Amino acid sequence: MISKRIIELHxxxxxxxxxxxxxxxxxxxxxxxxxxxxxxxxxxxxxKENKLISVNNYENFQKLILVIDDNDDLRFSLKNQLExxxxxxxxxxxxxxxxxIALSKNPDxxxxxxxxxxxxxxxxxxxIKSNFETSHIPVIMITALGDISEKxxxxxxxxxxxLEKPFNMKVLNAYVHNLLNSRGIxxxxxxxxxxxxxxxxxxxxxxxxxxxxxxxxxxxxxxxxLLAEKIGLSKSSLFRKVKGLTGLSPxxxxxxxxxxxxxxxxxxxxxxxxxxxxxxSGYNDARYFSTTFKKFFGKSPKDY
Numbered sequence: 001m002i003s004k005r006i007i008e009l010h011x012x013x014x015x016x017x018x019x020x021x022x023x024x025x026x027x028x029x030x031x032x033x034x035x036x037x038x039x040x041x042x043x044x045x046x047x048k049e050n051k052l053i054s055v056n057n058y059e060n061f062q063k064l065i066l067v068i069d070d071n072d073d074l075r076f077s078l079k080n081q082l083e084x085x086x087x088x089x090x091x092x093x094x095x096x097x098x099x100x101i102a103l104s105k106n107p108d109x110x111x112x113x114x115x116x117x118x119x120x121x122x123x124x125x126x127x128i129k130s131n132f133e134t135s136h137i138p139v140i141m142i143t144a145l146g147d148i149s150e151k152x153x154x155x156x157x158x159x160x161x162x163l164e165k166p167f168n169m170k171v172l173n174a175y176v177h178n179l180l181n182s183r184g185i186x187x188x189x190x191x192x193x194x195x196x197x198x199x200x201x202x203x204x205x206x207x208x209x210x211x212x213x214x215x216x217x218x219x220x221x222x223x224x225x226l227l228a229e230k231i232g233l234s235k236s237s238l239f240r241k242v243k244g245l246t247g248l249s250p251x252x253x254x255x256x257x258x259x260x261x262x263x264x265x266x267x268x269x270x271x272x273x274x275x276x277x278x279x280x281s282g283y284n285d286a287r288y289f290s291t292t293f294k295k296f297f298g299k300s301p302k303d304y
Contacts, residue, residue, distance in 0.1 A: 065090075102134055107137060108137070
């Protein structure tokens with residue numbers, strides 16, 4: 001199926017002659033020259049001064065992308081094209097190896113094939129999205145399977161985008177930049193000291209949410225319902241906005257702010273009791289706080 005589609009994209013066709021007990025012959029017929037291609041189908045060298053890096057002034061060279069595919073040619077091609085856009089790229093041939101890399105390197109974005117040995121892309125995506133330390137990482141899944149149910153399953157597992165082979169690199173680039181730009185909003189807002197100048201309503205929304213959580217840090221009744229009420233959105237609208245802008249659910253978003261607060265307290269108050277840190281971070285159960293902290297940072301509050 002994938003061979004047929006690739007051949008058709010080149011304006012050709014594939015024929016089959018099959019004889020029982022003798023075998024089958026596949027013939028690929030391709031047109032000569034390039035006149036039959038549309039202008040958009042031809043690869044044009046990119047002007048070095050007008051690379052995609054200039055779009056939104058995005059600092060691609062600071063971003064790390066993990067590419068996972070057991071097909072050496074495709075993986076090599078993706079790596080080369082992403083590096084031409086000044087991304088840092090690391091590779092993996094299977095999901096199991098990639099999982100270790102993702103946990104240790106914390107990439108900004110992951111591009112993974114679906115069909116792979118040891119651990120396939122769907123299982124990999126499920127693990128990544130269920131682990132709090134990696135659930136914020138955008139995942140783009142690519143597959144040779146055109147079945148709608150396959151795409152639906154991938155999206156349900158948490159994939160942020162789904163591409164069917166063969167795909168246009170321009171489409172992949174668009175997904176990469178949109179996902180990275182949206183994830184960058186949270187970082188920009190949290191590092192904005194004045195918090196009074198924003199490039200978009202989305203940035204102001206995230207800033208307002210952070211302020212509400214910080215003002216209600218020790219309010220044990222703080223919930224998604226209360227957050228939605230204070231920000232003036234329905235619960236479902238709040239979920240869609242926060243998930244789309246940060247990659248986190250509202251509960252994960254609140255937990256991240258609380259964990260950052262706890263880490264700040266531990267760094268600046270060496271003699272502070274863990275129970276007091278838990279209270280100041282919005283937890284009335286020190287044991288549950290320690291468990292959440294270890295899951296988030298990979299070490300206990302005491303070790304931290």
